[in-house]
Amino acid sequence: MPAERRYRAAPPDALACVPLDALTLVYDRRSAQTHLLATPLPEILAAMGGQWWRISDFAAHLAAEFDLTGDSAAEAPAADQRAVIAARLHELAQLGLVEAR
């Protein structure tokens, strides 16, 4: 069975981030590309810090940081949350803002 994929955000000094009204501008100094990110991508980048994350660990970290484990009946099940976070990390990896291995 292959090892679970892990993700790490670009180092902070590689990016210049400017939050605007609806979007956050992100300039990547390594590629000289400008990205416009909608929420929650900037928040995910910031929450990743400098470490490598497995999806399940990062989902738990986000749940704790953003209080996603409330008692609301409308809460998405944990498996759905993990799928959403995996999709967002994949998008960030395609932009080159997150490393995957």
Add this chain to the structure above:
Amino acid sequence: MRHSIRISVGPAHFRIGSDWREPLAQLAALYATYPSATGSANATVHLFAARPWRRFLRPAVHIGGDFTIPDALPLPLSMGLLAAEMAMNLQMALGWRRHMLLHASAVERGGRALIMSGQSGSGKSTLAALLGESADWRLMGDEFTLIEPLSGDALAFPRPVSLKNQAIAEMTARVAADRFGPLLTATPKGDIRHMVPRANALAAMRRPAVPALILFPRFGADVAVQRIGPSELFVRLTEASTNYALLGEPGFASLSRMVQTVPALAISYPDSASGLALVEQLWAEALA
């Protein structure tokens, strides 16, 4: 190149070489009242014959310079002036690195700049030309506005205004005949006539202005005004810039600062008179 002249427009200093004398004589006449170019050229333009023998048989002007588009339309020699203008625009759009280039017109009043961006036909050039004829405003440019990356200042590029089709009659009715170049009929863009900016625009062409309002005009609809938020403004201005990506982080820093500090509006207007009134009203509100 057998013939050459030098022309200074804002911070640009062109050296224009040509296989023929006629287009350069027309250019020299059009730019006769511009401040003279001193120092070394920072943009080069060539007007050349496709093959040497064509210079005599069936003269056609190809354009080139530091940058060349291989398939750029050859124009008959009678349109040498238009070819020269296209070549100078091409050099600015593709070759200029010192400033962020916006495909936008601009006018200045009290040290502040009103920048107007839009596609051909939006009325940005005509509005700027009309404002430039009124006592309170200085025309900074009808086609390109340069942004200094560190300061965010707008720099002028007051080439002769390229009037097209209906705008020709609108301006010839108001402006002295000696400020117009020859009427160029049936060009690929329709009828074109160049108008030399008012003397105040040429005298102050190297004086920067602080951007105070950005408008995206649309000619031909009822009067409407819509505010544009910073992120939409960022997208629109990167689309309007020919060299944003080339400037790297200084360009990013400059543009992201500009969209947070300069208000922007999309406006529609049915005719020049109501467009001018709307611009004056929005300018007063922006500075209030």
